[in-house]
Amino acid sequence: MFLAVWTIYLGDRLIDVAACRDWKQATGRLRFGRRFRSLFVACLSCCLAGLAILAWLGLPEDVFRRAFVVAGGVALHFLLFIVPVLFGEKLPGKE
Numbered sequence: 059m060f061l062a063v064w065t066i067y068l069g070d071r072l073i074d075v076a077a078c079r080d081w082k083q084a085t086g087r088l089r090f091g092r093r094f095r096s097l098f099v100a101c102l103s104c105c106l107a108g109l110a111i112l113a114w115l116g117l118p119e120d121v122f123r124r125a126f127v128v129a130g131g132v133a134l135h136f137l138l139f140i141v142p143v144l145f146g147e148k149l150p151g152k153e
Contacts, residue, residue, distance in 0.1 A: 061109050062109065064105045065109065068101055068102040072091070072099065074091060075088060075091040075092050078092070
């Protein structure tokens with residue numbers, strides 16, 4: 059669970075940094091993400107590798123089913139709030 063949560067967190071931070079258009083108006087959180095982007099990518103890679111190793115070692119099938127349900131929810135959130143795919147414009151989010 060720890061690795062999954064950090065994977066989502068780091069991915070969200072990297073998406074926010076990539077989506078920033080005006081760095082003069084950027085918040086401290088975005089500037090921090092930009093400054094340490096390579097560290098975020100390295101940590102994200104480690105989390106993904108850890109998840110792959112755990113999956114390879116044989117997690118129960120029930121855990122995978124629940125993970126796919128959560129992944130579907132995260133994907134839906136991404137399509138609704140991050141990338142304006144379904145409605146043609148971004149829905150209001152945390153900004």
